[in-house]
Amino acid sequence: MEQRGRKAGRPPQDAALRLERAHRILDSATGLVLRQGYDGTTVEDIARHTGIAKGTIYLHWRTREELFAALLRRERLEMLSEVRRRAEESPGTVGDLLGLLASELMRKPLTRASVLGDSEVLGKLIRRKRDGGVSDDLRDGLGGYLDALAAHGGLRTDLSPAERVTALVSVLYGFLIVSRMLPRDYRPSDERLAELLADAGARTLEPGAPVSADDARAISRATLRFLDLALESARRKLHVSLGIQDPGVQGSGVQGSGVQGSGVREPDVPKPDVHEPDVRELGVRKPDVPKPGVREPGPPRLAVHEPGPQENTP
Structure with a gap:
């Protein structure tokens, strides 16, 4: 009689068990890459550290690059x-x-290395991931957020939309990158660096004048909505990497071993890509989902001419 059980080494059929194993693999990969870098971490190392066969990892991800894409997406x-x-x-x-x-970001070593282009940690992965482009989603999402702030007096009025984005990204990246270039005696602590960055961002982009209580609440709501969209985008990208494809499941709350904040996992269907996420993608807006057209069912349309009454006469 034919055996229908799963073959040894295959990802568990139960979605929760499969997800738990994927997170155990990622937990092992995180520790290894922080100790010996991406270039020095092999799939064999990860499998041995996880206590599974090497082939099992390839049942979750086709390549090492895809595994590390999942790793960065989870941390993000x-x-x-x-x-x-x-x-x-x-x-x-x-x-x-x-x-x-x-x-x-400074508390997340892999994300920090990705943003700062730290090849000592991420090695060849950093060199492969750079595409030099800015997506339309980034422009629309981040631009729309800044427009909402401007409408409630939360931004300077003398800056164009493009100048706002340029200033914001320059402050964020400038502080993070330049701090690494300074002598150690001049480098502030991570906490102080975040404070300096926040102050510089406020001085560069905010008008300086107080806003009304209603506008202050609207600004806060706009920021939370923007972060919600960024979270939704981050979840979708992680689900692609984890192979979660059930669009009917929301809020499964499954988390990997030793992982906090990996978040509610909303599924996604798109084919995995190899692009690694970084902070530049925070401006991704919620995608528009077209509503399918609904029509009453009827007989199928055939490519056959239906004769009229006058054509029935021989």
């Missing part, structure tokens, strides 16, 4: 989840947002 989701939580307790101005992003 954790970072954004914490930024969103802390934003609930902050005024939600653009300066506050920059400070929170910097503070949490």
Whole structure:
């Protein structure tokens, strides 16, 4: 009689078990890459550290690059989840947002290495991931967020939309990158760097004049909505990497071993890509999902001419 059980080494058919094993693999990969770098970490190393066969890893990800894409995406989701939580307790101005992003990014070593282009940690992965382009989603999402702040007096009025984005990205990246170039005696602590960055962002982008209580609440809501969209995008990208494809499951809450903040996992269907996420993708807006047209069922249309009454006469 034919055996229908799963073959040894295949990912578990149960979605929760499969996801748990994927996270165990990622946990092992995180520790290894932080100790010996991406270039020095092999699939064999990860399998041995996880206690599974090498082939099992390839049943989750086709290549080592895809595995590390999942690793970076998971950490990015954790970072954004914490930024969103802390934003609930902050005024939600653009300066506050920059400070929170910097503070949490500095706590995430792989995300930090990705943003700063640290090849000592991520090696060849950094060199492969650079595409030099800015997506339309980044322009629309981040631009729309800044427009909402400007409408409520949260941004200077003498800056064009393009100048706002340029200033924001320059402050964020400038502080993070330049601090690494300074002598050690001149490098501030991570906490102080986040404070300086937030202050510079406020001085560069905010008008300086106080806003009304209603406008302050609207600015805070706009920041939270922006972070919600960034979280949604981060979840979708992680689900692609984890192979979660059930569009009917939301909020499964499954987390990997030793992982906090990996977040509620909303599924996604798109084919995995190899592009590694970084903080530049925070401006991704919620995708528009067209509503399918509905029509009453009828007989199928055939490519056959139906004769009229006058054509029935021989």
